[in-house]
Amino acid sequence: MPDIHKSAFVAVVGRPSAGKSTLVNTICGQKVAIVSPVPQTTRNAVRGIKTGEGYQLVFVDTPGLHDSEKVMNRRLRDIAVHALRDADLVLYVIDTTRAPGPEEESIVTKVLPFSGKTYIAVNKIDARESDIARARLFLAERMPGAKAFDLSAEKGTGVDAMVAALVEACPPGPAYYPAEYYTDQEPVFRIAETIREKVFLHTRNEVPHAVYVEYTAHHMLDDGTLVYEGDLVVERDTQKGILIGAGGSMIRLIREEAEHDLTDILGYPVRLSIKVRVQNDWKKDDRILKKLIQ
Numbered sequence: 001m002p003d004i005h006k007s008a009f010v011a012v013v014g015r016p017s018a019g020k021s022t023l024v025n026t027i028c029g030q031k032v033a034i035v036s037p038v039p040q041t042t043r044n045a046v047r048g049i050k051t052g053e054g055y056q057l058v059f060v061d062t063p064g065l066h067d068s069e070k071v072m073n074r075r076l077r078d079i080a081v082h083a084l085r086d087a088d089l090v091l092y093v094i095d096t097t098r099a100p101g102p103e104e105e106s107i108v109t110k111v112l113p114f115s116g117k118t119y120i121a122v123n124k125i126d127a128r129e130s131d132i133a134r135a136r137l138f139l140a141e142r143m144p145g146a147k148a149f150d151l152s153a154e155k156g157t158g159v160d161a162m163v164a165a166l167v168e169a170c171p172p173g174p175a176y177y178p179a180e181y182y183t184d185q186e187p188v189f190r191i192a193e194t195i196r197e198k199v200f201l202h203t204r205n206e207v208p209h210a211v212y213v214e215y216t217a218h219h220m221l222d223d224g225t226l227v228y229e230g231d232l233v234v235e236r237d238t239q240k241g242i243l244i245g246a247g248g249s250m251i252r253l254i255r256e257e258a259e260h261d262l263t264d265i266l267g268y269p270v271r272l273s274i275k276v277r278v279q280n281d282w283k284k285d286d287r288i289l290k291k292l293i294q
């Protein structure tokens, strides 16, 4: 055991769909954060914990940085910007399958003031469309001297070398969580997130973004099954129809897949009782946004 214990909060930032949540899951070796091909899947600062010999890294996964003045997007952006400012280290994830363009430019501008504590994950090198040279050129121009690591968050290639560099850069500090923790999320939050992930995976267009999950109640059955009751809230009647599906087929699929995953994640059987409800324009309601996005 080394003499000095090290620890750091590491803010994980980047554009929507860059692979931030996938990377946190791979580093922590567990499903910490939900993942989908739809940009803006993550809506909260979600913590994933990696504890090793003499160190603890607490990764703060954040919503993708996206310039838009809609109230909800402003809130999502604030979470990432606060995480950047508050963290000991920053992990900036770049997607090599997409040309940098104005969105990446805008993110670099936000990350540059923290370049001294920033490490870069040059991600998705396994993908057919990956263009590592393009991403490296962008970095050489915009963040010369940056500590960058080519990797695949999905396959795990190159991830250990990057984590080793983060551990190396870690200041002395205590373990914030017990060694066996890989996240600090409450079960009720994880249930809502898992339901939302299934909506993101099985619906299209505006539907994933129109959804939030509202917890109503839960109880334990004698056999140790957790019964969770909640609403899947959407903005419009048409979205309600899509989420229910023909003969209830869509909501059944979402429920069954979420129940299956949650039983694994939580380690006990979970049964979901979910109703679909319409609440017009909930995304413009500041009270709801305040509760949901933090």
Ligand SMILES: Nc1nc2c(ncn2[C@@H]2O[C@H](COP(=O)(O)OP(=O)(O)OP(=O)(O)O)[C@@H](O)[C@H]2O)c(=O)[nH]1
Residues within 6 Å of the ligand: 014, 015, 016, 017, 018, 019, 020, 021, 022, 023, 034, 035, 036, 037, 038, 039, 040, 041, 042, 043, 062, 063, 064, 065, 123, 124, 125, 126, 127, 151, 152, 153, 154, 155
């Ligand atoms: N081929 C490949 N795909 C990846 C890799 N990492 C992530 N992806 C895919 O990219 C998509 C987005 O991944 P997420 O981890 O949800 O991305 P994110 O940055 O958290 O996205 P937001 O939460 O929306 O900001 C998913 O379809 C992932 O499977 C990778 O290393 N290689």
Ligand SMILES: [Mg+2]
Residues within 6 Å of the ligand: 020, 021, 022, 033, 034, 035, 041, 042, 061, 062, 063, 064
């Ligand atoms: Mg995410």
